[in-house]
Amino acid sequence: MNASERFCTAYTQSSASIRDQHQQLPWLKNLRENALHEFAAQGLPKPYDEDWKYTNLKQLEQLEFCRAERPASLLPKQMSTSLPACEVGYQLVFVNGWYMEDLSTVDHLPSGLVLCNFAQALSEYSADLEATLGHIADREGQPFAALNTAFMEDGVFLRVAADTVIHDPIHCLFLSTASADDARPRVSYPRLLILLEDNAEVSVVEHYLGIKSLGIESPNLDEPELEKNNNFTNTLTEIQLHPGASLNHYKLQCESCDSSHIAGIHIEQQRGSRFTSHNLSLGAALARNDIRIKLTGENARCCLNGVYLVGGHQHIDNHTQVDHLVPSCCSEELYKGVIQGRARAVFNGKVVVEPDAQQSDARQINKNLLLSEKAEVDSKPELQIFADDVKCSHGATVGQLDARALFYLQSRGISKIDAQALLVYAFVSEILEAIDHPGVQQLIQPPVLDQLSDLIGADSIRLQPQISTFLTKSGEGVSCH
Amino acid sequence: MLRIKNLHAGIDGKTILKGVNLNVNAGEVHAIMGPNGSGKSTLANVLAGQMDYEVTDGEVLLGDKNLLSLSAHERACEGVFLAFQYPVEIPGVSTIQFLKTALNSIRKYHQLDELDALDFLEQVKDKVQQVDMDESLLYRAVNEGFSGGEKKRNEILQMLVLEPSLAVLDETDSGLDIDALKTVADGVNAFRASSNQGKERAIILVTHYQRLLNYIKPDFVHVLMDGQIVKSAGPELALELEAKGYSAWAA
Numbered sequence: 001m002n003a004s005e006r007f008c009t010a011y012t013q014s015s016a017s018i019r020d021q022h023q024q025l026p027w028l029k030n031l032r033e034n035a036l037h038e039f040a041a042q043g044l045p046k047p048y049d050e051d052w053k054y055t056n057l058k059q060l061e062q063l064e065f066c067r068a069e070r071p072a073s074l075l076p077k078q079m080s081t082s083l084p085a086c087e088v089g090y091q092l093v094f095v096n097g098w099y100m101e102d103l104s105t106v107d108h109l110p111s112g113l114v115l116c117n118f119a120q121a122l123s124e125y126s127a128d129l130e131a132t133l134g135h136i137a138d139r140e141g142q143p144f145a146a147l148n149t150a151f152m153e154d155g156v157f158l159r160v161a162a163d164t165v166i167h168d169p170i171h172c173l174f175l176s177t178a179s180a181d182d183a184r185p186r187v188s189y190p191r192l193l194i195l196l197e198d199n200a201e202v203s204v205v206e207h208y209l210g211i212k213s214l215g216i217e218s219p220n221l222d223e224p225e226l227e228k229n230n231n232f233t234n235t236l237t238e239i240q241l242h243p244g245a246s247l248n249h250y251k252l253q254c255e256s257c258d259s260s261h262i263a264g265i266h267i268e269q270q271r272g273s274r275f276t277s278h279n280l281s282l283g284a285a286l287a288r289n290d291i292r293i294k295l296t297g298e299n300a301r302c303c304l305n306g307v308y309l310v311g312g313h314q315h316i317d318n319h320t321q322v323d324h325l326v327p328s329c330c331s332e333e334l335y336k337g338v339i340q341g342r343a344r345a346v347f348n349g350k351v352v353v354e355p356d357a358q359q360s361d362a363r364q365i366n367k368n369l370l371l372s373e374k375a376e377v378d379s380k381p382e383l384q385i386f387a388d389d390v391k392c393s394h395g396a397t398v399g400q401l402d403a404r405a406l407f408y409l410q411s412r413g414i415s416k417i418d419a420q421a422l423l424v425y426a427f428v429s430e431i432l433e434a435i436d437h438p439g440v441q442q443l444i445q446p447p448v449l450d451q452l453s454d455l456i457g458a459d460s461i462r463l464q465p466q467i468s469t470f471l472t473k474s475g476e477g478v479s480c481h
Numbered sequence: 482m483l484r485i486k487n488l489h490a491g492i493d494g495k496t497i498l499k500g501v502n503l504n505v506n507a508g509e510v511h512a513i514m515g516p517n518g519s520g521k522s523t524l525a526n527v528l529a530g531q532m533d534y535e536v537t538d539g540e541v542l543l544g545d546k547n548l549l550s551l552s553a554h555e556r557a558c559e560g561v562f563l564a565f566q567y568p569v570e571i572p573g574v575s576t577i578q579f580l581k582t583a584l585n586s587i588r589k590y591h592q593l594d595e596l597d598a599l600d601f602l603e604q605v606k607d608k609v610q611q612v613d614m615d616e617s618l619l620y621r622a623v624n625e626g627f628s629g630g631e632k633k634r635n636e637i638l639q640m641l642v643l644e645p646s647l648a649v650l651d652e653t654d655s656g657l658d659i660d661a662l663k664t665v666a667d668g669v670n671a672f673r674a675s676s677n678q679g680k681e682r683a684i685i686l687v688t689h690y691q692r693l694l695n696y697i698k699p700d701f702v703h704v705l706m707d708g709q710i711v712k713s714a715g716p717e718l719a720l721e722l723e724a725k726g727y728s729a730w731a732a
Contacts, residue, residue, distance in 0.1 A: 404569045413584075
């Protein structure tokens with residue numbers, strides 16, 4: 001049995017709760033089963049698929065995953081470590097794909113904001129889900145979107161009513177825990193559905209974090225750690241922005257270093273809507289993001305910022321696609337990567353301008369900094385332009401640290417390693433600066449600095465307390481204002 | 482303070498310095514003059530620890546420390562400062578962050594506490610005025626988009642903030658108009674004067690022209706030709722060079 005057959009067989013062993021759902025919601029059963037057929041027909045991507053040319057799925061094919069069990073409920077005080085959180089705002093916590101009510105903070109929601117997990121959404125907002133769930137994401141040519149749709153069981157439903165502005169961020173934290181050495185690795189299928197009605201505004205953080213364990217454990221600290229975490233997270237986010245709506249979307253991926261993470265973010269943007277994406281990839285052995293945006297209404301605008309910081313044997317693949325379907329839309333994209341060790345990064349930025357989409361404005365830049373001789377990057381811009389009155393540009397660079405700048409810093413008393421840290425941080429800072437919510441900054445900066453320190457081999461980046469005060473004002477991270 | 486003995490150095494297998502000897506005492510200003518390609522910038526860069534240059538023979542002592550055994554940042558921490566002929570642009574790092582990181586690195590090397598951010602800012606602002614630099618440049622990326630004059634002022638600002646014991650100024654006068662030249666010279670003279678306050682300071686000026694020496698009066702002038710110092714004398718030597726050129730010492 002090959003890997004995609006194994007996934008399909010798992011479907012027939014679906015849980016009692018899924019069978020219950022299917023009895024009450026026939027549309028959901030149809031959606032899942034259609035998706036399963038679509039996945040079975042496509043199978044896992046092969047190296048000869050153009051979209052997967054540089055990304056090998058051997059690890060996924062070889063491992064036999066099992067569905068993560070729903071964990072027993074946990075109170076915050078039972079946690080061995082405190083969970084990362086924004087100082088303000090709302091938080092939904094998931095463990096191996098399952099919603100943890102007692103760890104989440106979703107009380108006192110302001111009027112106009114619906115925020116809940118899937119179980120609640122299916123019983124209370126079934127009509128909303130039936131109309132949108134699975135309708136925004138493309139599953140054709142996207143086998144992992146199909147796979148997620150067939151297996152999704154829990155996730156986030158977020159709806160912001162017309163003319164409602166939510167200032168505090170919504171933090172969706174997906175924890176993946178290590179398992180015992182002899183256990184099978186786990187697969188989870190988080191799903192998010194985000195609907196913004198006319199002129200609504202909100203910020204959402206999707207945060208994926210690999211951790212050793214959850215509860216109060218390890219009474220004997222001398223015991224060697226037996227846990228491994230080569231779990232597979234297959235997540236899919238669908239976003240619909242109605243006219244004039246504005247979404248700040250942050251994705252912070254800090255999965256464990258042996259795990260696989262394959263994510264899809266599919267967005268439909270209507271007239272005059274704004275979508276700003278900040279996509280930070282730090283963890284996982286194998287990570288892939290597919291961000292697909294359809295600009296379906298005039299004057300819609302999207303800004304895609306991305307940072308990937310990888311070392312060791314990590315592999316990160318970012319595929320973005322922006323479809324300009326109507327006139328006068330604007331898309332801007334800036335992705336920057338730091339690649340160390342034998343790590344490999346792939347960037348594929350596709351922009352399609354349809355014949356009707358006159359006066360489209362599309363800009364795309366990908367810059368890479370290689371810190372070692374064995375590091376590798378494959379950067380591929382792809383423009384398909386079928387209209388004649390458009391502005392489109394793209395650029396890609398691959399470079400190393402500037403030896404002259406390194407000497408200049410050293411000649412002022414800064415050690416070589418600190419000088420490297422300063423230059424590498426400066427390279428990515430323009431994108432971090434574009435994160436204008438202070439609470440989200442506080443959430444994102446520590447793991448970014450930790451990963452940079454790891455890549456450079458510095459104890460820590462000592463400059464961090466000053467970073468926010470002394471950053472240059474000339475950052476070119478793209479923003480939608 | 483500085484003893485250079487029989488220094489041989491080169492780059493890419495080509496020998497440039499062929500036995501330089503020079504003694505610089507605390508409080509002194511030495512000008513090193515010479516034609517293009519004589520090795521002036523090489524000497525400045527070798528002293529600062531630019532590792533592209535290979536030292537093949539000789540010795541450099543700073544006080545009792547063997548300078549050549551130290552890395553570039555250790556030399557800076559020991560008090561060597563090179564004002565660059567072509568200051569480097571560093572996108573994404575603000576000048577103020579750069580200055581603070583540098584000063585605190587040097588303080589850490591000497592096991593001193595890091596400076597309080599506000600005290601530091603006050604100090605820097607005073608010195609920014611001293612070199613007549615626009616304060617807004619502090620918050621811009623180091624040297625990025627700075628004019629030639631602004632870059633040189635920034636070098637002098639760094640010297641005033643980091644307070645080295647030995648400042649090596651590599652063609653600091655090049656590309657400066659007369660007002661900028663005066664300001665830069667004032668900065669250097671202020672630095673020199675501060676050696677009277679119990680701090681040991683010495684300056685090596687590497688220059689093509691006598692012009693700078695009208696504003697910074699050297700104690701000694703040396704002529705560097707083909708990698709060796711061929712003549713050393715008092716400040717009057719600079720005037721002689723200006724009148725006669727270097728041909729008198731040409732081999």
